[in-house]
Amino acid sequence: MTTFQENLEKYAELAVKVGVNIQPGQTLVIRTPISALELVRLVAKKAYEAGAKNVHVEWSDEELTRTKFHLAPDEAFHEYPAWIAKGFEELAENGAAFLSITGQDPDLLKDADPERVANLNKAGGKALKTFRSYIMADKVSWSIVAAPSEGWAKKISPDESKDRAVEKLWEAIFAATRTDQADPVAAWKNHLKTLNEKMNELNKRRYHALHYKAPGTDLTIELPDTHLWVSGGSTNKDGVDFVANIPTEEVFTAAKKTGVNGTVTNTKPLNYGGTLIDQFTLTFKDGKVVDFTAEQGYETLKRLLDTDEGARYIGEVALVPHQSPISETDLIFYNTLFDENASNHLAIGTAYAFNIEGGKEMSEEELEQAGINTSITHVDFMIGSSEMDIDGITKDGKREPVFRKGNWAF
Amino acid sequence: MTTFQENLEKYAELAVKVGVNIQPGQTLVIRTPISALELVRLVAKKAYEAGAKNVHVEWSDEELTRTKFHLAPDEAFHEYPAWIAKGFEELAENGAAFLSITGQDPDLLKDADPERVANLNKAGGKALKTFRSYIMADKVSWSIVAAPSEGWAKKISPDESKDRAVEKLWEAIFAATRTDQADPVAAWKNHLKTLNEKMNELNKRRYHALHYKAPGTDLTIELPDTHLWVSGGSTNKDGVDFVANIPTEEVFTAAKKTGVNGTVTNTKPLNYGGTLIDQFTLTFKDGKVVDFTAEQGYETLKRLLDTDEGARYIGEVALVPHQSPISETDLIFYNTLFDENASNHLAIGTAYAFNIEGGKEMSEEELEQAGINTSITHVDFMIGSSEMDIDGITKDGKREPVFRKGNWAF
Ligand SMILES: [Zn+2]
Ligand SMILES: [Zn+2]
Ligand SMILES: [Zn+2]
Ligand SMILES: [Zn+2]
Structure with missing residues (x-):
């Protein structure tokens, strides 16, 4: 196993054990870009190994988002699927844990019409209001971790090749999240103290x-x-500790x-x-x-x-x-x-x-x-x-x- | 543009124009493995260009499916998320078109417990019964096209490299679907006659x-x-023609x-x-x-x-x-x-x-x-x-x- 593979596994474990702190029988919902596929597969594996009943993944794709902003009609940006919002509420009510993987190209919507961006954010905000209130009140365990998209990596290292830029960003993520330490889970316990x-x-x-x-x-x-x-360590309504942001x-x-x-x-x-x-x-x-x-x-x-x-x-x-x-x-x-x-x-x-x-x-x-x-x-x-x-x-x-x-x- | 790229675009166009025959203002729902990402991006582009209001994609990943069958507890296979079934029903009731992209490794679940496979199929069948009845009655436009997964390609060409096997399977798909003909949309009109x-x-x-x-x-x-x-050409409840299977x-x-x-x-x-x-x-x-x-x-x-x-x-x-x-x-x-x-x-x-x-x-x-x-x-x-x-x-x-x-x- 390469150091990268080792670190990726340790990071997946950190997300599962410290981030959402998955409990036996629990469903894990992962919201993620497709570019994080490799991490998602490891997280799912670690989650099942920790006793998760199910892992449900909601995928997104930057290229499709870009296409939508370029080509869809205006009315598409005033809508958010109510059934997805309802589904998230149900999952939360049934005690699921929610992991978000962030890694978007910071310039993804640079050329998009700001009104469309605002409308879509607003529509999503309205539709997900109840779900978001569960998150904001720590009713459920939730956590955010990261995985580089090429666009994000190139934004930070514009002069590197795509592959090298992504590699460097992973190294930075591993350092910033204490994943490169010998026992990241223990390091996090200390840090939270x-x-x-x-x-x-x-x-x-x-x-x-x-x-x-x-x-x-x-x-x-x-x-x-x-x-x-309040500090980074949180506790959900069932008394289970979790860490909402890593780092x-x-x-x-x-x-x-x-x-x-x-x-x-x-x-x-x-x-x-x-x-x-x-x-x-x-x-x-x-x-x-x-x-x-x-x-x-x-x-x-x-x-x-x-x-x-x-x-x-x-x-x-x-x-x-x-x-x-x-x-x-x-x-x-x-x-x-x-x-x-x-x-x-x-x-x-x-x-x-x-x-x-x-x-x-x-x-x-x-x-x-x-x-x-x-x-x-x-x-x-x-x-x-x-x-x-x-x-x-x-x-x-x-x-x-x-x-x-x-x-x-x- | 390479021949492959040209054919992939023609195939995406065939799916949109002949397959689901997307209409202005319609939502397109795509159910697909992540391995078909490149095709999905082209289909979305063609759909928006044809006037689609929105493109909603439900992704799956073979590796995650395999992990679930290996590691999830038994009860996970008796469930299908009701909110997704409900969402599909709502989309259908609102006149969305449904495109499925098939391409699974035929041996994906070879080592899985057949009882788990049967239970999951049964749970999905039950949950999706109403949605399926809409499909079976041609209430909405729907279509199935294909994109190779590596596993599927290797099943057909076990002695080729992964890349070559995938390439060969794409060639076979383009031939079998008349995509390699000069004007596939016209060829299909003829064939349907x-x-x-x-x-x-x-x-x-x-x-x-x-x-x-x-x-x-x-x-x-x-x-x-x-x-x-009945032949391959269908008509939905609004009188719009579509082709449920390509080929x-x-x-x-x-x-x-x-x-x-x-x-x-x-x-x-x-x-x-x-x-x-x-x-x-x-x-x-x-x-x-x-x-x-x-x-x-x-x-x-x-x-x-x-x-x-x-x-x-x-x-x-x-x-x-x-x-x-x-x-x-x-x-x-x-x-x-x-x-x-x-x-x-x-x-x-x-x-x-x-x-x-x-x-x-x-x-x-x-x-x-x-x-x-x-x-x-x-x-x-x-x-x-x-x-x-x-x-x-x-x-x-x-x-x-x-x-x-x-x-x-x-
Ligand atoms: Zn803060
Ligand atoms: Zn904040
Ligand atoms: Zn048949
Ligand atoms: Zn049949």
Whole structure:
């Protein structure tokens, strides 16, 4: 077996054992591009070996997506198959685990009509609303891992041959996800413990607000009274642990919907539904985006912010040290799974229900009453750098260092 | 463009224009193995160019199927996702067209537990019963074309390299489907005209029964009074023409359920759900299989016959000349789409509703009352050869030659 094959198997095992943590008798649903075929086959094998009852795969193909955006009529982009959404809901209700494999060419939809992209995202968001609410509330185990498409690999290594670019990206993925370590499953247990310690400390400190300072950024984010900091390790409604993102380096909570003020500048490009948005700023007043600029992808950003009312408010506040295996690859991945976990980030759109006390049991209305944002969208964007300082502000106005020069200050 | 690329495009066009004959605004559903990716991309392109609103693809992967049969627990084989069946019904009700791409390794499930194979076929048959009834009644346009998997290609050319075997099988497919002719769409219009002429003549003759004679075969099949001969060209409920099998060389009708007597021997191997059944005989009394033998795949044949009550009766009676572009390839394809269209064949299981007058509007009970068979299964098996003679027997007992030495006698 080559090192690549060994690492691919270890990565598949990580996805099954640590990512979705498949349980005997469970169905595993994999959503994946066809380009990840080799990984999918290994994941399925490991899942059955771990006792999965069934593995159901929903495939996509970049070339077909491109063809659709070029040739289909407008009305095709206002629809999402209701029966698939219903199927996902049923699978979730029956306790299936959901693994997504990301790896899309960041420029896939570069030439597509942004209105079509927005319409399709909206149609999907609406149709999958109930399913997404199960995911957002951690009712089921779910996880996201990655596999290079040729387009993605060439975006990162434009001067390499396709094969070499893909090989290099796999190496970066293996490094960033600790797969290249001797025992990745053990390495992850350790890592999750460290994240938990930060989480517990923040939950003890109970900050009233965070104040972000960096070039282009001066932003204050209030936190709801009942906010809960959460780390990469999650637990579903049946008490089974899982890790929603591999890699994950974040400790995160919900913002107070109406408590965000100031301006923030992104530090890494945002790949939204196949279009890149970069060098952008958002200006907030009482939680709402009241102004924004973008050097790249302005139109797409505008449409994202216009998705619904909640798309102009912050849902998630995530703290991520600038130092991590991801950062050490020294790459911009043009993929949120990696870039967000190498950088402090915020998310536009819906907050995670589990980020406030009792949130998992609340209706949408109750979540809004508790002060957090709801929306059909949730899009992370990266704002961290080695120049970022963050202060925690206590209820009585005292300031404490949380981040200094991009890393944890405690 | 290479000849291969040219032929592949012509074949995709044939599938879209002649096969499902896609109409503006229609959704095309493609069910296909991932190995047919290149063909699927071309079919999607041609479909959108012909005005399709959307192309939805349901993918499968042989390796995943094999893994499931090896590693999944027994209960996994008693289930078929109800939401997918429901989705197919909805798509059909909304007028979608359905294209299946066949190409499975004939030995895919050779080492699988036959009980698992039977259970999965049964579960799928039950779940898809309503959808299948739409197909069987030609409510929607549907078509089957082919694309080689490596396993299938190697089965036909075991001594060639994988690449060469696949190349040779593509050449055979292009020849057998008239794709290698200058204008395949025109060639098909011509061919369908010829088949129509045979159909019209048989419908005029209104035989009471057919009598088959060949080595190992002496079989009489009565036809229902209201039987209708049908050829490869079909018309859906909206009046749109389509061709359900590419290639098709058959003119076929329904058997009288209780009117089959004698013994029949197969002449080409039958590939049933990944297992080969060969050198088998079926003996009928008053329509029912009362005895059977098989040198290969006995257990699978037994389970097929035990699927339900109707699986012991004949549904379809198809006349196919021994001379055709398929026969001229001089290959056994180990794939029913090709082998059945190079050979007289019968089908075990359900009859096509449109093979009796008014059948499309009948319930299952009414179809049985009209004298034809219903079942959750429908499996063609090949009985033709250059040594087969078939007589038509009129109501008053007169015999007329229908086939002599494997070819049309009129
Ligand atoms: Zn996050
Ligand atoms: Zn997020
Ligand atoms: Zn037939
Ligand atoms: Zn048939």
